Every structure is written in structure tokens, then in C-alpha cells.
Amino acid sequence: MKLLLPAMLIASFSLTACAQAPAPDAQRDADATAASGPAPASRxxxxxxxxxxxxxxxxxxxxxxxxxxxxxxxxxxxxxxxxxxxxxxxxxxxxxxxxxxxxxxxxxxxxxxxxxxxxxxxxxxxEVPESDRIVFGPPAPTYTVTVFTDVECGYCRKLHQEIDEYNRQGIAIQYVAFPRMGPASEDFRTMEAVWCAEDRKQALTDAKAGKTVPSRRCTNPVAMHYELGQRIGLSGTPLIIAEDGTQLPGYMPPAALRAALDDLAKNNGSAAATIGG
Structure with missing residues (x-):
């Protein structure tokens, strides 16, 4: 059995659409330095x-x-x-x-x-409150999914271009940030500007359309979202996660996502019925 140690402890999702960029040399050096330090306190x-x-x-x-x-x-x-x-x-x-x-x-x-x-x-x-997410959803969604997104990823942009159709399908999209170029990147700073904007939804839409989002600094959850994505094992964007924690393929057209969520709900219902006797 081939084990990639210690790299085996970093998972790779093959179904995500835009791969995470390799860490810059400075970031790799910082990671190597951190790896030689004391172990972090365990939760x-x-x-x-x-x-x-x-x-x-x-x-x-x-x-x-x-x-x-x-x-x-x-x-x-x-x-x-x-x-x-x-x-x-x-x-x-x-x-x-x-x-x-x-x-x-x-x-x-x-x-x-x-x-x-x-x-x-x-x-x-x-652990991520709705106030730290950017939510696009119908008034009474049938399903809600969490989407780790990046403003530079092509498939993230494609998904967002169809946001109205996802909503018409009864799906609420709750975005969390995963700037795949890393904390030292312009991508990361852009996503911070989005989360600091007065109108986050418009700022995210503008950023995904290639428009400039005015730089703004504030206390924001982007770094926390990025760390969370790494803990989940995310290696690319978009990553769609259903309410029960099931990972879905990176990009799915609105109708296909609705069908997948319907199937998931049906399967979960069958499993619950089996457990209940």
C-alpha cells in the first residue's frame, strides 16, 4: 500500500472544478517552519x-x-x-x-x-453563522447548500451566473469564501473586500463578473472560511455541501443539482425509515 506521508493527511477532491493553486515559495517556507514547531492544541x-x-x-x-x-x-x-x-x-x-x-x-x-x-x-x-455567509435564496427554499467559492474560478463564476435559476429550483446558495490562491494573494484581498462591502451580494456578483470591488478592510470571516475549507479537505472550488454534510460535485447545472438533492432526500428518508423499523 502506497502512503504519501505526511502529505496523505491533506485530502484531494477530484470532483471540484478549479484546483487550488500551489503555495508560493514564501508560503511553503512558512509552512515548513511551522511544521517544525510545537504541535497545536487539540480540540x-x-x-x-x-x-x-x-x-x-x-x-x-x-x-x-x-x-x-x-x-x-x-x-x-x-x-x-x-x-x-x-x-x-x-x-x-x-x-x-x-x-x-x-x-x-x-x-x-x-x-x-x-x-x-x-x-x-x-x-x-x-460553526459558521449565516451572518458570515453570503446568501442567495428564494423566500422559502426547499433545499439549502453551502458553497465554498472563489471569485477567480471559472466554474464558480458559471455557477453564480445561474444563481437565479438555482433559486427558481428551490435551492438557496449560501456562499463561504475559499480564495484558492492563498492568504498572501490578491484573490484573498478581493474576497475580504467583498465580505467587507456594504452590499456583499452585489460586491460578490461584481467580483465574479471581473469588476473591481473597492478595497475595504474590516473584521471579516474570510481567513476562518479558508481554514475551514482546508480542514474539510477542500482542494478546489466550487465545493457544494448539502445540509446533511454530503459533498456534491463541484459544479452542477441547476436542474441537475435539484435532482441530486431530491435523490439525497429520498435516500436519507429511506435510511431513516429503515432505522426506525
Whole structure:
């Protein structure tokens, strides 16, 4: 089994439309310096002597600076499921062995790895209040999706050009920022200007149309959104996430997105009915 260590702890979404740009040399140097520093304080608290604790410790032996978002029993006996940067890893209960990749249940025809990932995405996105998002939606939406967006990405612009049709399909789009060129970029500063504008919706529309958005500084959530995207494992934009935490392909035409959300709702309803007996 080929493992990319420690780079394996940074997930890659193949379905997103615009790839994240490589970090500039200065940013890479800063990352390398940070990697040699002390490990960050963990938000996850587990008993070090437990199987969960051994799994977390095994991951930190690979990369002491990584932050584990979730750990718990895996669907396969003898392993713990660990979620890091939008990626699922399976660590043996004794902390010795690690498996990387999706776990597919052939009988149920389900990707069991996606179940844990969806829970983590949902929990992380719950930390972002609606006031920190830019929302385009009908008065009473049937569905609401979170979209990590960039003002320079071609498919992000295409999605926004069709925003009225998404709304007509009953879909509310809640944008969060992911300037894929990174914190030191003009792209990042433009998105800060958008989130600091008096009319954020118009500023975002202007920026995606290639118009200049007047520079403005304020306390804004762009850096927090960017960090959140990295924790989720985002590597490109747009990234669409349904209310239950399910990741959808990067760009979908309005009718296709509505159909996908209808299918997801139906499948979730069937699963709930099965659990309820």
C-alpha cells in the first residue's frame, strides 16, 4: 500500500472544478517552519489509553501537527475510524496499522467512509453563522447548500451566473469564501473586500463578473472560511455541501443539482425509515 506521508493527511477532491493553486515559495517556507514547531492544541479530547487514544497517537506519530477532527469505532472490527483534513483513515485498535481509502459496503451499496465525513463536515459548517455567509435564496427554499467559492474560478463564476435559476429550483446558495490562491494573494484581498462591502451580494456578483470591488478592510470571516475549507479537505472550488454534510460535485447545472438533492432526500428518508423499523 502506497502512503504519501505526511502529505496523505491533506485530502484531494477530484470532483471540484478549479484546483487550488500551489503555495508560493514564501508560503511553503512558512509552512515548513511551522511544521517544525510545537504541535497545536487539540480540540479533540480522548483517553490516551483507549483505542481511540491509540489511534490518534498513531496519526500524530506520522505528523505531530495534524489536527484530528473525529475518531470512533470503524465499520470493520479491530479498527478505529479517524478523520483528518477531510480524509478517512482506519487505524488498528493497537495503533500499529493504518489503512487509507474508502470503505464500501457491497451489500448496501454504500460508501461507509462518506458517512463519517458527512458528520464532520456538518459539525464544522455549523460553526459558521449565516451572518458570515453570503446568501442567495428564494423566500422559502426547499433545499439549502453551502458553497465554498472563489471569485477567480471559472466554474464558480458559471455557477453564480445561474444563481437565479438555482433559486427558481428551490435551492438557496449560501456562499463561504475559499480564495484558492492563498492568504498572501490578491484573490484573498478581493474576497475580504467583498465580505467587507456594504452590499456583499452585489460586491460578490461584481467580483465574479471581473469588476473591481473597492478595497475595504474590516473584521471579516474570510481567513476562518479558508481554514475551514482546508480542514474539510477542500482542494478546489466550487465545493457544494448539502445540509446533511454530503459533498456534491463541484459544479452542477441547476436542474441537475435539484435532482441530486431530491435523490439525497429520498435516500436519507429511506435510511431513516429503515432505522426506525
Amino acid at each position: 479533540l479530547h480522548v483517553d490516551p489509553a483507549s483505542a481511540d487514544g491509540r489511534a490518534v497517537e498513531a496519526i500524530r506519530k506520522i505528523n505531530p501537527r495534524v489536527e484530528v477532527d473525529a475518531v470512533g469505532a470503524a465499520p470493520i472490527e479491530g479498527f478505529r475510524e479517524v478523520i483528518v483534513s477531510g480524509q478517512v483513515l482506519y487505524v488498528s485498535d493497537d495503533g500499529r496499522y493504518l489503512l487509507q481509502g474508502s470503505l464500501f459496503d457491497i451489500e448496501q451499496r454504500r460508501d461507509l467512509s462518506e458517512v463519517g465525513l458527512a458528520k464532520v463536515r456538518r459539525a464544522l459548517l455549523a
